[in-house]
Amino acid sequence: MFKTLKKKYVVPALAVGILFTGAGFTYRDDFFEIAKQIEIFTTLYKTVNTNYVDETNPGELMDKAIKSMLADLDPYTNYFNEADVARFKINNTGEYTGIGALITRKEGKLIIKEPYKDYPADKAGLKAGDEIIQIGDVSLADFKEDASELLKGSKNTKFTIKYLRQGKTLTTDLILSEVDVKAVPYYSMVGKETGYIVLSQFNGKASSETKAALIDLKGQGAKSIVLDLRGNPGGLLNEAVNICGLFVNQGEIIVTTKSKNDKYNNTYKTHTAPVDLDIPLAILVDGKSASASEIVSGALQDLDRAVIIGSRSFGKGLVQRPLDLTYGTQVKVTISRYYTPSGRGIQALDYTHKDADGKAIRIDAKNYNAFKTRSGRTVYDGGGILPDVELEESKQSAIADALVRKDGVFNYATQYYYKNPNLGTTVPNISDADFESFKGYLKKENFEFDTETERAVKDLMVVAQKEKVDSSIKAEYQALLAAVQKSEDKELAAHKAEIKQLITDELIKRYQYKEGLYKYYTTSNAEIKKAVALLANNAEYKKILKK
Structure with missing residues (x-):
């Protein structure tokens, strides 16, 4: 015993x-x-x-x-057992290679979301929407662990892949190679005098790639720069500081971190000579720009060095650090909060206060505190970075968010692609007839928008069934659900232009990869056009940056 x-x-x-x-x-x-x-x-x-x-x-x-x-703390503080740590270390060794594709697993299905051009998945002929059903001898129907682990190994490792495409079972061989996804996947001139740089992530090469793009664009004649941080979830804090250092003086304070533990209280300054202190700069952000993206946009806003354009950023002002424990385990802990040069924090969710469903409460705007930029402009804490120029085009409606989040747009684009396989570099024209086809597709697939209202109505019936009163309210329930669905149809119509644009963007990636989408943006994206127009109006640009 x-x-x-x-x-x-x-x-x-x-x-x-x-x-x-x-x-x-x-x-x-x-x-x-x-x-x-x-x-x-x-x-x-x-x-x-x-x-x-x-x-x-x-x-x-x-x-x-x-x-x-x-x-119960926050979603960023996590424990890693021995197996978790081992997997992490394997994935981050110099030997680690991959298939070069964004994949996701939903409802037990492993789906290719986006193959990257000229990487293993692309070379093997895999396309967005393909469902991988077998890797080597392992059937994914019987594999309940993280299936993406089966696609990892050393360079030149060969897998035989079985996948479903439009109802047909196909087979291909996939050979792993080194995958180096760029932090700056695209940059180019927009017109004769404006350079455009996409910064998609803050990895170890973010600042060096941004610097190289900036220098190249200046060599091509760029007299102003648009830095696109939309959709950038963040990454390395020191890379955010280094990118700010391209545009401000050496020794400038960019961010401070504060904690109850003194050893985590730090001040981060630029430590290299800038590339250009004067070139007009516009930074694009949206609701998916987070963490390091908010350090860059917030710092350069506070220092009156850039005009921020778009919609309010995500609002992640917490810093994490992995700490080793005993027996090969590890914990990633939120150790501090970070603050921009004016002293404001940008954390939007308060994890110390949660609602009845256990979700963190968003800080109310009435509780925001005012701060001053270097020239005396007023900025606020508590809700991400609020742009100097807010654009409705940069905000995503609830209905569009549901269509993206639940793959309504993605799955329709897959169907459209195989019905129209030969568009090449032609930009798809989503007509009103196509939009009606899209709505018909949603109905045929019984697409559930899963809005808060729809969930509440369905939860009501679940409770009614438990209390055995569902039969007496069935007619009223169906009428209420029908009313909700009718309101969703109205929302689809009200946001038709936005949804058509989402479909167009998704389709361009199918035919021309992500690079094609960025190229399309330089001539067609409303936010970029407005940024370029502002930079061309020097008086308006300077007016925004002054008190």
């Missing part, structure tokens, strides 16, 4: 002991409360393992307990 218990409790007990020691050292004021709660947890853990009717798996119980505990 003692041996069994010893085996069950030695790892958790050691972990708790280490936690006890670290916690007592770090938080002396809370020493008793921490010790008390750890003792309760340890006693409960032992009692359940000893007395539960069936055999338990102590490791799994502890794993779930830790992850559940951290889930």
